[in-house]
Amino acid sequence: MSPRKRAASALLAGALTALSLTACGSDGGSGGSPDEVLAAAKKTLDDTSGVHLTLNTDDLPDGVTGVEAAEGTGTHAPAFDGSITVTLSGQAFDVPVVAVDDKVYVQLPLTPGWQDVDPAEYGAPDPAHLFDPDNGFSSLLGETTDLQEGDTVRGGQDNKEVLTEYTGTVAGDVVQNFIPTASGDFDATYKIADGDELREAELTGVFYENAPAMTYTVTFDDYGTEKDITAP
Numbered sequence: 001m002s003p004r005k006r007a008a009s010a011l012l013a014g015a016l017t018a019l020s021l022t023a024c025g026s027d028g029g030s031g032g033s034p035d036e037v038l039a040a041a042k043k044t045l046d047d048t049s050g051v052h053l054t055l056n057t058d059d060l061p062d063g064v065t066g067v068e069a070a071e072g073t074g075t076h077a078p079a080f081d082g083s084i085t086v087t088l089s090g091q092a093f094d095v096p097v098v099a100v101d102d103k104v105y106v107q108l109p110l111t112p113g114w115q116d117v118d119p120a121e122y123g124a125p126d127p128a129h130l131f132d133p134d135n136g137f138s139s140l141l142g143e144t145t146d147l148q149e150g151d152t153v154r155g156g157q158d159n160k161e162v163l164t165e166y167t168g169t170v171a172g173d174v175v176q177n178f179i180p181t182a183s184g185d186f187d188a189t190y191k192i193a194d195g196d197e198l199r200e201a202e203l204t205g206v207f208y209e210n211a212p213a214m215t216y217t218v219t220f221d222d223y224g225t226e227k228d229i230t231a232p
Helices: 003-022 034-047 127-131
Strands: 050-056 066-075 079-088 091-100 103-106 115-117 145-155 161-170 183-193 197-206 214-221
Touching: 034 145, 034 161, 034 183, 034 197, 066 127, 079 127, 091 127, 145 183, 161 197
Parallel strands: none
Antiparallel strands: 050 066, 050 214, 066 079, 079 091, 091 103, 103 115, 145 161, 161 183, 183 197, 197 214
């Protein structure tokens, strides 16, 4: 394989892995135990037609091919339309991604046009399926243990919302459903808004092999989004 193709393949692997974290409610106001609150948040996320999400990290380990940021819209079609920022050899690249009808399309740097790829070849899932109620991102809410209710904080758009924090632990084998290289337990912090909406999820642990622990933060807004996502 040529150096150019190796670089593109590494970039693709990092891109699809990132979407494992970003695929997509809770209850800061209706009360209940932490388990009940997260169950309500999961139901809201599973029932919505679509959401807008962002992902970012400030501590991607040096030398790791991985994701610094992501942004896009996911629906329960299922489908995903967005872009991610991947770091390769210290340089950041933006990678547009569309996933729909069991196909994943990407626009890789150094290659022309859209490419239809099989994410399984890179050890990553179809990002559209990350909105699956059983195996998608919302399933983490049901797999978090040692849950505790924390403080109320300001958050959401322009910090106008009052959110309730919940903390717990997610086992590495659960996170591996999204990030195959994840290992060990992960510390999780969820911020829940009124209306049973998960507004923010923060996961800290070892995402990449032979790298130190790091933190990804994922935000969710625009619940009820309806978007007709089609193949490019």
